Amino acid sequence: MHLSVAATCRHIAKIALAGWLALAAVALPAASTDAESTPGSLASNEQGQTLVPALERGRAGRIGRIIADPNQTCLAAGASAGAAPAQIAIDRAVGAIEASPLGAWLLRQARARRVLICLDPATELAAYYRAEIRLIGIQTGLATAAKAVFLAHELAHVLQHPGYSNNRSFPVHDLVLMHRMREATAEAIATRVLWQMRARGRPEPWEAKLRTGYRDIVRAFASAMGNAPAGGDAAAQELRATRAAFERWFAWSERLRQYDDHMLDHLERIARDRQGLIPPQRTLTDVFLRDITRYAGETFLDAGAERPLTDLHYRSGLSAENAARLARIEDASDPAGAEAGLALPKAGPDPAEQALDPAVLRD
Numbered sequence: 001m002h003l004s005v006a007a008t009c010r011h012i013a014k015i016a017l018a019g020w021l022a023l024a025a026v027a028l029p030a031a032s033t034d035a036e037s038t039p040g041s042l043a044s045n046e047q048g049q050t051l052v053p054a055l056e057r058g059r060a061g062r063i064g065r066i067i068a069d070p071n072q073t074c075l076a077a078g079a080s081a082g083a084a085p086a087q088i089a090i091d092r093a094v095g096a097i098e099a100s101p102l103g104a105w106l107l108r109q110a111r112a113r114r115v116l117i118c119l120d121p122a123t124e125l126a127a128y129y130r131a132e133i134r135l136i137g138i139q140t141g142l143a144t145a146a147k148a149v150f151l152a153h154e155l156a157h158v159l160q161h162p163g164y165s166n167n168r169s170f171p172v173h174d175l176v177l178m179h180r181m182r183e184a185t186a187e188a189i190a191t192r193v194l195w196q197m198r199a200r201g202r203p204e205p206w207e208a209k210l211r212t213g214y215r216d217i218v219r220a221f222a223s224a225m226g227n228a229p230a231g232g233d234a235a236a237q238e239l240r241a242t243r244a245a246f247e248r249w250f251a252w253s254e255r256l257r258q259y260d261d262h263m264l265d266h267l268e269r270i271a272r273d274r275q276g277l278i279p280p281q282r283t284l285t286d287v288f289l290r291d292i293t294r295y296a297g298e299t300f301l302d303a304g305a306e307r308p309l310t311d312l313h314y315r316s317g318l319s320a321e322n323a324a325r326l327a328r329i330e331d332a333s334d335p336a337g338a339e340a341g342l343a344l345p346k347a348g349p350d351p352a353e354q355a356l357d358p359a360v361l362r363d
């Protein structure tokens with residue numbers, strides 16, 4: 001048994017979801033009852049196109065517990081869409097993202113990892129990535145531009161796993177920090193993808209994102225581009241702007257609170273599962289964390305040039321309630337605390353997650 005907790009990070013699109021749904025005009029695909037994928041088989045549409053790559057044993061069943069009809073509502077990264085409306089909608093979002101060089105690179109990485117992209121009518125989130133089964137879920141009701149907005153973010157998460165998956169051998173406060181790093185990085189990378197799409201005649205996702213709770217990050221990116229010296233190297237300017245977007249992620253206390261909430265829910269589930277928390281054996285280092293910012297061979301952080309990513313600056317901003325929760329979880333991971341039967345409050349149940357693994361968290 002290894003110590004890695006099956007991957008996760010969760011896109012808290014609740015901030016924006018209500019607004020998106022109000023704008024959404026995408027019809028839900030017809031429900032189907034004959035959609036169970038078979039492990040080890042290929043699922044094909046009527047034209048015989050491969051929609052879902054051969055799924056390793058166990059993966060198809062786990063996906064089937066989340067997505068009711070994968071043959072109709074999912075598309076493997078890199079595959080051609082069939083006739084199903086959901087597949088056409090996914091293909092449209094993918095096609096928009098391909099206009100960005102960085103987005104096209106992310107899609108190639110997802111294809112190489114056989115990531116499955118699905119529309120999920122049941123999720124309360126705008127989108128999520130479940131790294132342990134390499135499943136990107138996008139809320140079915142999102143408008144077309146919004147699908148591209150959130151798909152770009154989830155694609156950025158794909159590269160983060162398993163290297164930066166939650167690992168029980170880290171102290172819990174380090175796991176909270178790593179979750180923040182995953183989210184801030186994915187958001188910064190996604191914003192650069194949207195910028196590149198806009199520059200290549202696909203402005204709708206960028207404009208759509210300006211109507212979400214992430215508009216401050218979009219503006220931080222644009223401001224950094226506007227402040228760049230004229231005639232400078234465009235790629236270097238975009239990397240600086242990506243850094244500005246990354247830094248901005250940490251600047252809004254409500255965003256920190258919401259993402260921390262979800263991570264602490266997750267840690268409380270770990271503390272109660274069969275294996276439970278263990279005494280820390282490793283510590284997060286700046287050297288380890290810095291590579292999370294490396295995409296397509298480039299990093300938006302220059303090594304050693306700034307404050308370390310383990311700095312208090314990135315750890316601070318815990319709400320009082322979350323600081324207390326974290327302290328209780330840390331006590332529970334201490335052998336003395338665990339032996340004393342330290343009671344943790346019950347986290348809000350997440351039936352979809354618990355049906356799979358109590359330690360799983362969505363990114």
Ligand SMILES: [Zn+2]
Nearest residue numbers: 009010011363
């Ligand atoms: Zn995320």
